[in-house]
Amino acid sequence: MTMLVVDGRAYSPEVLNESIEHPRNGKITLIVRNFDSVETREIQYAGGIRHPHLERIPGTHDYLSEILTAEKEQAASTGQAPGTAGSQRNRSWPKRYGTFTALNLNGPATKKR
Numbered sequence: 001m002t003m004l005v006v007d008g009r010a011y012s013p014e015v016l017n018e019s020i021e022h023p024r025n026g027k028i029t030l031i032v033r034n035f036d037s038v039e040t041r042e043i044q045y046a047g048g049i050r051h052p053h054l055e056r057i058p059g060t061h062d063y064l065s066e067i068l069t070a071e072k073e074q075a076a077s078t079g080q081a082p083g084t085a086g087s088q089r090n091r092s093w094p095k096r097y098g099t100f101t102a103l104n105l106n107g108p109a110t111k112k113r
Helices: 013-021 063-078 087-091 093-097
Strands: 002-006 027-034 037-044
Touching: 002 013
Parallel strands: none
Antiparallel strands: 002 027, 027 037
């Protein structure tokens, strides 16, 4: 799916950010191309720009620190910049570590019921 138009303006990252910051009437209108068809999508949203961050749920294992430490060590030993070493290893992440347990958009993590 490719975004073509955001709120009547040609798509660019800047135009999308402006629409997210100040949505008209609490919605963002997109025109997107999906394979051979062009569709209009409306998203009800009035939350402004948010910057999500990960928070570890207390009492769970800290896999992310292990991964980042291993990445730094591998980069140092090969002389590569962090984030470029071990790309093959990163592809196997889901099998080895599962998925993140929390992606927090609104504040402290809450327990799942």
